[in-house]
Amino acid sequence: MSSQFGTLFRISTFGESHGVGVGVIIDGCPAQLDLCEADVQAELDRRRPGQSDIVTPRKEADTVQILSGISQGKTLGTSIAMLVKNKDQRPGSYDTMESVYRPSHADYTYDAKFGFRAISGGGRASARETIARVAAGAVAMKVLEQLCPNLEILAWVDSIQHLQTNIQNLDSITKEIIESTPVRTADAAIAAPMIEHIKKIRSQGDSIGGVIRAYVKGVPAGLGEPVFDKLEADLAKAMLSLPATKGFEIGSGFGGTQLTGSQHNDAFYTQDGVVKTKTNRSGGIQGGISNGEAIDFRVAFKPTATIMKEQDTVNADGDETTLKGKGRHDACVLPRAVPIVESMVALVLCDHALRQRAQNSALTPKSLTPQA
Amino acid sequence: MSSQFGTLFRISTFGESHGVGVGVIIDGCPAQLDLCEADVQAELDRRRPGQSDIVTPRKEADTVQILSGISQGKTLGTSIAMLVKNKDQRPGSYDTMESVYRPSHADYTYDAKFGFRAISGGGRASARETIARVAAGAVAMKVLEQLCPNLEILAWVDSIQHLQTNIQNLDSITKEIIESTPVRTADAAIAAPMIEHIKKIRSQGDSIGGVIRAYVKGVPAGLGEPVFDKLEADLAKAMLSLPATKGFEIGSGFGGTQLTGSQHNDAFYTQDGVVKTKTNRSGGIQGGISNGEAIDFRVAFKPTATIMKEQDTVNADGDETTLKGKGRHDACVLPRAVPIVESMVALVLCDHALRQRAQNSALTPKSLTPQA
Amino acid sequence: MSSQFGTLFRISTFGESHGVGVGVIIDGCPAQLDLCEADVQAELDRRRPGQSDIVTPRKEADTVQILSGISQGKTLGTSIAMLVKNKDQRPGSYDTMESVYRPSHADYTYDAKFGFRAISGGGRASARETIARVAAGAVAMKVLEQLCPNLEILAWVDSIQHLQTNIQNLDSITKEIIESTPVRTADAAIAAPMIEHIKKIRSQGDSIGGVIRAYVKGVPAGLGEPVFDKLEADLAKAMLSLPATKGFEIGSGFGGTQLTGSQHNDAFYTQDGVVKTKTNRSGGIQGGISNGEAIDFRVAFKPTATIMKEQDTVNADGDETTLKGKGRHDACVLPRAVPIVESMVALVLCDHALRQRAQNSALTPKSLTPQA
Amino acid sequence: MSSQFGTLFRISTFGESHGVGVGVIIDGCPAQLDLCEADVQAELDRRRPGQSDIVTPRKEADTVQILSGISQGKTLGTSIAMLVKNKDQRPGSYDTMESVYRPSHADYTYDAKFGFRAISGGGRASARETIARVAAGAVAMKVLEQLCPNLEILAWVDSIQHLQTNIQNLDSITKEIIESTPVRTADAAIAAPMIEHIKKIRSQGDSIGGVIRAYVKGVPAGLGEPVFDKLEADLAKAMLSLPATKGFEIGSGFGGTQLTGSQHNDAFYTQDGVVKTKTNRSGGIQGGISNGEAIDFRVAFKPTATIMKEQDTVNADGDETTLKGKGRHDACVLPRAVPIVESMVALVLCDHALRQRAQNSALTPKSLTPQA
Secondary structure: OOOEEOOOOEEEEEEOOOOOEEEEEEEOOOOOOEOOHHHHHHHHHHHOOOOOOOOOOOOOOOOEEEEEOEEOOEEOOOOEEEEEEOOOOOHHHHHHHHOEOOOOOOHHHHHHHHOOOOOOOOHHHOHHHHHHHHHHHHHHHHHHHHHOOOOEEEEEEEEEOOEEOOOOOHHHOOHHHHHOOOOOEOOHHHHHHHHHHHHHHHHOOOOEOEEEEEEEEOOOOOOOOOHHHOHHHHHHHHHHOOOOEEEEEEOOOOHHHHOEHHHHOOOEEEEOOEEEEOOOOOOOEEOOEEOOOOEEEEEEEOOOOOOOOEEEEEEOOOOEEEEEOOOOOOOOOHHHHHHHHHHHHHHHHHHHHHHHHHHHOOOOOHHHOOOO | OOOEEOOOOEEEEEEOOOOOEEEEEEEOOOOOOEOOHHHHHHHHHHHOOOOOOOOOOOOOOOOEEEEEOEEOOEEOOOOEEEEEEOOOOOHHHHHHHHOEOOOOOOHHHHHHHHOOOOOOOOHHHOHHHHHHHHHHHHHHHHHHHHHOOOOEEEEEEEEEOOEEOOOOOHHHOOHHHHHOOOOOEOOHHHHHHHHHHHHHHHHOOOOEOEEEEEEEEOOOOOOOOOHHHOHHHHHHHHHHOOOOEEEEEEOOOOHHHHOEHHHHOOOEEEEOOEEEEOOOOOOOEEOOEEOOOOEEEEEEEOOOOOOOOEEEEEEOOOOEEEEEOOOOOOOOOHHHHHHHHHHHHHHHHHHHHHHHHHHHOOOOOHHHOOOO | OOOEEOOOOEEEEEOOOOOOEEEEEEEOOOOOOEOOHHHHHHHHHHHOOOOOOOOOOOOOOOOEEEEEOEEOOEEOOOOEEEEEEOOOOOHHHHHHHHOEOOOOOOHHHHHHHHOOOOOOOOHHHOHHHHHHHHHHHHHHHHHHHHHOOOOEEEEEEEEEOOEEOOOOOHHHOOHHHHHOOOOOEOOHHHHHHHHHHHHHHHHOOOOEOEEEEEEEEOOOOOOOOOHHHOHHHHHHHHHHOOOOEEEEEEOOOOHHHHOEHHHHOOOEEEEOOEEEEOOOOOOOEEOOEEOOOOEEEEEEEOOOOOOOOEEEEEEOOOOEEEEEOOOOOOOOOHHHHHHHHHHHHHHHHHHHHHHHHHHHOOOOOHHHOOOO | OOOEEOOOOEEEEEEOOOOOEEEEEEEOOOOOOEOOHHHHHHHHHHHOOOOOOOOOOOOOOOOEEEEEOEEOOEEOOOOEEEEEEOOOOOHHHHHHHHOEOOOOOOHHHHHHHHOOOOOOOOHHHOHHHHHHHHHHHHHHHHHHHHHOOOOEEEEEEEEEOOEEOOOOOHHHOOHHHHHOOOOOEOOHHHHHHHHHHHHHHHHOOOOEOEEEEEEEEOOOOOOOOOHHHOHHHHHHHHHHOOOOEEEEEEOOHHHHHHOEHHHHOOOEEEEOOEEEEOOOOOOOEEOOEEOOOOEEEEEEEOOOOOOOOEEEEEEOOOOEEEEEOOOOOOOOOHHHHHHHHHHHHHHHHHHHHHHHHHHHOOOOOHHHOOOO
16 A cells, blocks of 8 residues: 555554644564663754755754554553654745646656645655654564564665765764764765755755665565565665655665676685675665675665745646745755655565564564463 | 555566466456456466467467456456466576576576575566466456546557657557558668668677657546556556566656746636647646546667677676576567556556545446346 | 455544544545535434433534545545544543453453553443444445435344244335334334333343344345355455344345255346346345345344443453443344444445446446546 | 455455466465475365265366475465366357346346456356365365364264254264265265255256355464454355355354343353353354454355246347356355355354464464574
8 A cells, every 4th residue: 555564564654744743653563672762863954954954954853753563661562653743834935836746756746646736745755754754663673672582774875976985894883973973974074075065055945866875784684575675675675765865775776786706706704604796785684685785775866946046837727837945844864864764665674574484483582482 | 465466456466487377466457347258368478488480489479368257258356367378488498597597687686685586587477477467467458448538548669779769740550550560660761671670680699778668648637546546656657567677757858857847837718618738748647646638658668688699707606606597588678568558557547546436436337236 | 454444435443432432434435425514424323322222321412523535515536534533531430440351342352362452431342433433434325325226225123032023025115214212223112111121121221133124225236246255255244244233144044045956046038138036035145246126134242241230251361250231232223223324324335336447348427537 | 345355364355256267376375385286186186076975076186286385395474376277168158148138147237336347257256266266175174273283173964955964962073974985074974965965956957055064173362353354254254255155144043032031141151161151152253353262154045047947038239038058067056065155154253363473462373483
């Protein structure tokens, strides 16, 4: 369904930018998991507007309220509902846009699909929709702490327009490094130029995109399914379901098409009884199933569609006109998109870990076993 | 589920390379659709081994038999089952590989997941699995002929290693041009070099990959869903579920991250009462929903993992050893992958067309309406 | 999933009796449907406690708030979320029950399944859970008004313990007749004895059950699916998913096993060009698909498990003890269950109407077609 | 979907009575399970025509062929496909029925739904469809042997028309007793009268129905889900999805509506540290979740619709006519339906056992754990 994601750890989301709020129901979360609102809030705070001077200055606290599914600080095993109310609604800011289709936005396609759309804001196409993903992802991360205790999900801004990180050792990257600057990159040398560039572009009323790279360490071998629900297929879907994404590549990606098979194949070897690969062009997944190496992929984000420059467009009647953006938007969404990417990774991995446990019972920590 | 794809036009597939055969059940196909085995066979023939001198010389007729769901040449509206029997089984060819993990194959990960795998052949990781996709895709194409009569799904080999097509006018490409050479590219000037290069690499016992580009014309606006089942998300999943794929990009893709918003946005205009975009950096999809422009995406295929060169690896006991491929494999899978990519596009679009008809009833041709 | 129901018109529910509230997300609702909170509230008012002197005197207004999915009084086609906050929480009333398993309740089985349960109230096993069904059912009814304008869903209390209605003409029953007394039966002669009996049983601290009969007029022929998703199968699941239900029979039901085929078969005839049956032992469904006759089924509800009499039981440690119910409970749930049964019928029929429209496009009203 | 059943152990079925054959794909079966065709054939033999002198004399060997999913006698963990070819096709026998709607059959409703149906035989409404359920059920039983080693699924003919078994001790019934006569009842005293009655009714060209009772011992507590996927809800759906079923009741069922709560509640006690109930009016399920007592339910089967007596009906043009059945049909389907009921129980329990293992990991036998 449109607003559902996952097979066993399944989330259903709701909410528009200009309504009561945004939220999610999680169905299938294991019982007895420690969970409180602060666990979720910590991730939402990494996503929220106004967190630094390179993101939109809109003031939204994005405070989460858990509506159900918890008792005495533990999950009940039944559906968990969470709500983040909208605080800073300024419908007026969007007035002009109501009948005029914003270029490279979803205004026209929503009208084409539904014959109708929300009078203000972007409806479900608003980036506020991703709040629900981050809230659910925070819970998935808690489940993964139990199911895959060595797992660590990292993501960072790998490039912004032409500014590209230069990373020698992927395994040396930590969440601390990434969070040390508001731009959330993993190469300290490029952080300042990136921040400066975002500010410059913003001052021009323009916008930029870039690439986010995800690197997931400690993934147990065996996650993912043959054929359609390959792990990289579900990750690709997860990433392309995010607003503004235009591409996904895993391991060697598009660049790998320049190599021959003898250059590209990842040779196996054994280390301390564990099968490993000497290189990781597979990106941690072979035949759709994790092989125990780090999962390594990249996601392309286009430049934000809303810009403060005049653009040609049409209105709902098909009359040609021009439009100049108003409101307070991100000139570059990537720093705020990092926790969103991580959340989607957590949702995919949590789902596949539960699926693997169901079918092949490889992941059964004591702490999640009921003791009636 | 692992072997299922689609929401309303849902396929379930089965079969290994070294078993009775490969097949598919289609659930949800509309009734009264003209369908015969020849419709399906035509697509399978484009995929089968031995079709030209640049693909694997294995002789498999890959003849389809429809087991159910048809009466008097028309679909009954109930489940359609199709079977393609395996003909050319030579289990001996794979003997050495049984206990040795082929680099960048799924041998190790299947063992890691299931604790067990097929004694010969690649099991479900064999590319023969894609027969079921092509058979089902052929039926989806027949449904789309009714639901979206202007739709045309094209795909071609866009690059092979460093050999890149140079195409001036995407709209001038036809299926005839693509099928005019065995390499299935859309640029006549590059076909011969590509063929020559594949043969050279094969003679070296090596392999190469490349990029397939899909271009879908005549897509009605309104297909795709907000949030998770965005049309590009389902296409990305479909593509990354194919063996050997490492990347997906739509419209401007990774290259689009080098532009600013003012350079990137697709300006709207009106032509004969229809809303159009001046450029198509969105790749035909905005906010997850088709906008009526051509859907345009690219898929990266890594070089074939099986090569005739000695490689370092380990066996199932973890002992380090070397392996040199045997058997008859494609040095470059891309020419045969073209119809597979088209089939997955058809499956995704057919599913979304039915979903749109269910919810918003924009696509209701007379010919599919029951007349009791 | 545990808290999801439906294929195309899919609901996800949440909420416990002793938490913030109870709610639902509807995914897949057609766009442009007129919908406001009053539409939903009207059905919730028929379900709520305290509505008459034969139901629990708990005071809960059960006021619905629509959180998303509506703009300008119309559905957006995206997910609709609704919340009913809990008002009258008296956790103290349930104190004794915390560690003692209430007989024929879900306390023990929730502990057996999850190893843990809500400290107070029945968690998801509370009948408050059905609020979400009624709220969603109210929306389904609005969709059905568009898709199947002749449809009328009736349900009534057919028997309470030994008190059985005697109805000569099913087609003469109206919602007005049913709603004319608080017991919601369709036989005026039995209403007063039923009410009196409920009060007597309540005064004894005991409880009673009975049978609800549903009768759905104006169902178009063609709803339901062959094989697993037969219309009666989905109705049976819907009914047996309700708290306290122990049986379902359609058409001739268990009584029909006493007849021979020649006595039981429904002979066809034609009336005004429409195929009809002379009798309706099939209950409006043949081969899993509606035949245009009224859908006619009965649901058995056991006597309420909570009684004010001392009963033998055990606590969570397995020690044998006794328990006497406290709190304010229904001595007979059937009058309040009538709108819940109707809601589940609406959810099943709405889902199947959309499925039929998707596959066979027989139901395409103009008013639901987008006009971009 | 129409031809799919199950969440984690999901089956997809296909096949009509007058086509190539009938079959099933199982997706989600655990790996490393011992499985061969003989395991499946044993159950199919209990279902097949011609097995005794009280069932249809049609000669169909119903031989199963496993097409995929097995290697070296063990399941691969990937999709298992099975095919049973149709042998005894005599399309001529059904000629008259082609354009005439058989009363209480699915001919008319299939036309109403699809605008079209199979020219001969009942299409998917044929009872041959149940072959696929039995084949899949046989595999589910093998999985359950591993997951729930104490489980025993029994079903028997509880009544045929007015002939009712009289059973004192449900726990004394064994599969041997049931299989000792062709009528598959559990009360030796009633078997001969039942057989005699079936023969008499058949000689009259008429048919009869009855009730099958299922009794499942050794069910672990904790299977089933809160809210919609209650265990009894999924069992009810499974049963009502079978051809000719008209009712389902569990535990006290419809009869339980005659009791008060104090008479009806199942008191808890402790035996050897296990929580038990003194009575089993709950039928082994409380709040949708198994409580460890035997699951006990009854299913009503109407008299077979095909009879050798002249009946009023109409043809596809709506003209009134009469019809007299031909061909070789069961006068009473219940003896052959016993293994079908058992199969559906196995499919439901296997699915819920895997779901419970995924979410709450209570069921993790060593033998199903991969050892890479």
